[in-house]
Amino acid sequence: MVMCPGCGLILSSTEEQFDERYHASSACRELYDQLSAYTLSLPDASFPHQFAVDTYAAQHAGANLKPITLTFALVGLYLACEHNYTGRQVQRAHMLLAKTPKQWPSFRFPDTKATLSILDVLNAPERQRIDMLQQWENSVWRTWEAEQAKVAKLVQERLNIAIK
Numbered sequence: 001m002v003m004c005p006g007c008g009l010i011l012s013s014t015e016e017q018f019d020e021r022y023h024a025s026s027a028c029r030e031l032y033d034q035l036s037a038y039t040l041s042l043p044d045a046s047f048p049h050q051f052a053v054d055t056y057a058a059q060h061a062g063a064n065l066k067p068i069t070l071t072f073a074l075v076g077l078y079l080a081c082e083h084n085y086t087g088r089q090v091q092r093a094h095m096l097l098a099k100t101p102k103q104w105p106s107f108r109f110p111d112t113k114a115t116l117s118i119l120d121v122l123n124a125p126e127r128q129r130i131d132m133l134q135q136w137e138n139s140v141w142r143t144w145e146a147e148q149a150k151v152a153k154l155v156q157e158r159l160n161i162a163i164k
């Protein structure tokens, strides 16, 4: 059994190695591949896959995650959780953000773990899975409370979206 350093899930794993990019156990990273395969298969124009991408990265942020990846993830969480953006709208915001100066802030990682993990999303019955995906996103966003104002300010400065 290996505990994922990002989300705290304890999963049985054939290898003890951690993921290179994410602060995650290999077994947890495999769950992300599973969820991605599911969300990418959805014929949903609102693109909920973006929620999975941003939430997983924000929950498994560590020294190896590029500053741009973490910034984009937190901006995605902010826009989805505080401004009710769809995944498609977040994706568009990311494209606009990518056109702004390539200087990304550093963020202090949360001290607490979110109450929900990717497993809660995968275990939810299919008709509730997108709802659970959004609950997971909200629970991870709350762990970043100490940095939320910094994210809101960045979004206001770079994308001219008013702070909520």
Ligand SMILES: [Zn+2]
Pocket: 004, 005, 006, 007, 008, 009, 024, 025, 028, 029, 060
């Ligand atoms: Zn994990």
